[in-house]
Amino acid sequence: MRKLLIVAVALLVVHAALLFAGGRGVTESARPGATDVGIVLDVGGRGDKSFNDGAYAGADSATRILGPNIRFIEPGEGSDREAGLRLLAAEEMDLVIGVGFIFSDDITNLAKEYPAISFACVDYALSVDDKGNVIPPPPNVAALKFREEEGSFLVGALAALVGKSKKVGFVGGMDIPLIHKFEAGYRAGVKHVCPDCTVVAQYAGVTPEAFKNPGKGKELALSQYQSGVNVIFHASGSTGQGVFEAARATRKLAIGVDADQADEAPGFVLTSMVKGVDAAVFDAIQRVQNKTFAGGIYSFGLKEGGVGYIYDEKNKHLIPDDVHARVEQLEQEIIAGRIKVPSTR
Amino acid sequence: MTSQLREKFEEALFPPVVALLIALVCGDLLIMSYGQSPAAVYRMLLEGTWGNAYGFGQVLYKATALTFTGLAVSIGIRAGLFNVGAESQLAAGGFLAAMMGLALSPGVPGVLAVPLCMLAAAAGGGVVGAIPGVLKVKFGAHEVIVTIMLNFVVLALLNWGIANHLNVPETLHTTEIDAGAIPRLEAFIGAFHGSAANLSLLVAIVTAILAWFFLFRSRRGFELRAVGLQPDAAEYGGVSVGGVWFRALTLSGAIAGLGGINYVLGYKHYYEEGFAGGAGYLGIAVALVGRNHPLGVVLAALFFATLSQGGLAIHALVPKQMAEVLQGVVILAVAMSVPEVRRALRQSRRPVAA
Known part of the structure; x- marks a missing residue:
């Protein structure tokens, strides 16, 4: 008994x-007067090499160029998402993303x-009313799509x-509508230039784990390559590491996908389908700072430079000039x- | 206080206190490694949780789900069974609750709709819990393996359904239920405005009381504990061990499934992919720290809920992961200190008893 008490x-x-030892006590000096931005990341969090990292990169360059105060929150479970947003809203941030x-x-x-607070949401899902009409987001919400x-x-x-083999591959992460969008566009692109080509499309799974399963990605990719596929497009988060x-x-x-992934397998990455989450986040912060922020649906496509593909020094040698010209023409x-x-x- | 009661009291109180102190010291060191002052971080953690109505509401909300899963796991352990499947039982319960809420017409009054949805939730979890029960009794399949594997199967099935058939376009959730919504606390106490806490809380407390009554005051509960302590002896004493195992796993699953009402009926009013969010797995830790006693489970659930919500609150000073590390330290400290403290207590008592 005494021994226990002594330990306690x-x-x-x-x-x-x-x-009471050490410590700065408070957060890094917040610049007074600067725009306050709060960002709640998805459960995947930082290091996903996809849209969380994209948002982080956008916020990072905004910090360097525009100088706002930015706070990040990484939620744990479901109710944390709302809790994180509320925490930031209650602190009267200028912009909550x-x-x-x-x-x-x-x-x-x-x-x-x-x-009074501006909100932005990456990949905002529009809801529809009973008659099938799209319900617009509230006036202080920018839906970044x-x-x-x-x-x-x-x-x-x-x-x-x-690819030149009449057979091209696709590896998706989780089998959900968001990823079906990638597949649908990819299929259409293949069929447009090669009507008798077939697309082998496979998904890594039906749970969020499917976005972080490189083993499964490698397995799917190997079987596709062995069946005569020469090029595979992946839209599968870190599962894509296995594809590479x-x-x-x-x-x-x-x-x-999402970012330029040329460095994941140098020499074997034909190109990357990039999604400009960073630019969209940067843009939203800039608009709030310049007081030109307006709610509504912001749709980023080829025209706005919100999506695109990589063509630079690293992959030029993989893409013949006539092919490049053809794709440029399709883009137009x-x-x-x-x-x-x-x-x- | 009689000496026997005092001993029981000491045995119940010392391990968590020592474990908490160990965790606090580890936390101090971690916080200092980020160059922050432990006092400031702990203050922020308390202010963000018990210090304001919203934070406290979030703690209550999180503790509600953890109470259900903690009770589920502890009932299994009391019967000598380790139910690792609370995660998928919780999800299945929430799913069936939502399906029932969607199936009922909006006109059905709450007094009828809510119990029906609750029944559906318990049934969903109960069925998922009964499967390892049957497999164990009939074929001797180990419940740990079966419940782990069932987690994958059930979650994959639910996700497939939600991703392909039942979802609102562009999302991973169903439409809102037509009937069976449980009111939030903010409807009664304005200060809770915005927090997800809802009257499922009362259901959790009632479930804990019933679990206590069942375990310690009923014949079935006595049989269950007897089987948990020594199955062969219980069998010799006339207890059907297989029957107890089956009932324990089914009941355990049903309680975990009932936890699904917290999110589905009380918070979002729809089933959403991944809503369980690890509450099922954390239930194992809650049961461990709560020493498999319903009262202990409720307290442990409050504690883990505080850490979870506190992790968000201290985000400005230290990474959220720190709260998760602290959680791990508490679990380890409790697991280690329970036998250690018990031994120390016994040693100190021996000369008196002799």
């Missing part, structure tokens, strides 16, 4: 001693409660033209509206 008291003394479609409801509700299908269309055309590994192992080509036709890219399968 000793721990208490150490704790009390440490309690939710990264991911999953924030749509919470932001819609919160925006009505805090009309991307037309991923347009960029996917271009890399689809590229895959078919470079398979590309390296079989010396075939893969197409990256989509921008001009002469080609309509489907967004559903």
